[in-house]
Amino acid sequence: xxxxxxxxxxxxxxxLMIPSKIRGEIAGNILxxxxxxxxxxxxxxxxEWKKISDNLMESTSPFNAKARLIxxxxxxxxxxxxxxxxxxxxxxxxxxxxxxxxKEAVILGIKKYIEIWDVDIYEAYWKENExxxxxxxxELGGLVSF
Numbered sequence: 766x767x768x769x770x771x772x773x774x775x776x777x778x779x780x781l782m783i784p785s786k787i788r789g790e791i792a793g794n795i796l797x798x799x800x801x802x803x804x805x806x807x808x809x810x811x812x813e814w815k816k817i818s819d820n821l822m823e824s825t826s827p828f829n830a831k832a833r834l835i836x837x838x839x840x841x842x843x844x845x846x847x848x849x850x851x852x853x854x855x856x857x858x859x860x861x862x863x864x865x866x867x868k869e870a871v872i873l874g875i876k877k878y879i880e881i882w883d884v885d886i887y888e889a890y891w892k893e894n895e896x897x898x899x900x901x902x903x904e905l906g907g908l909v910s911f
Contacts, residue, residue: 768874768876769784769872780856781856787879792810797811797844798854799839799843800863801880805887822840842859
């Protein structure tokens with residue numbers, strides 16, 4: 766299961782170490798990296814990416830303006846990245862720029878995919894959205910039981 770919160774540095778060549786706990790849950794050494802929605806990157810195992818991208822393409826039309834935006838934002842920038850022998854991926858410059866990745870990154874395992882954030886952007890995101898989270902948690906209180 767791809768879960769956990771980790772921090773690692775992005776080196777001067779744009780490489781990021783994927784934590785061994787997450788690497789151990791991934792079959793093979795190829796992953797798909799694309800733009801996320803909240804100024805982060807999404808990293809998928811190939812089989813998960815195929816499900817999501819196929820679903821997006823089958824449920825949207827290039828004749829619909831909003832659908833084209835989704836296709837251009839999520840599907841088009843997707844790139845295969847290889848986990849090297851040291852456990853790193855090379856994040857292409859265009860994706861690093863989109864996510865504002867500078868030096869330190871937050872890596873979040875979210876069961877079926879991974880998010881990669883610049884640490885400062887991630888902390889600002891939580892400061893801005895803590896109240897929204899509290900409200901959402903309150904709403905879920907009646908739906909989720911332990």
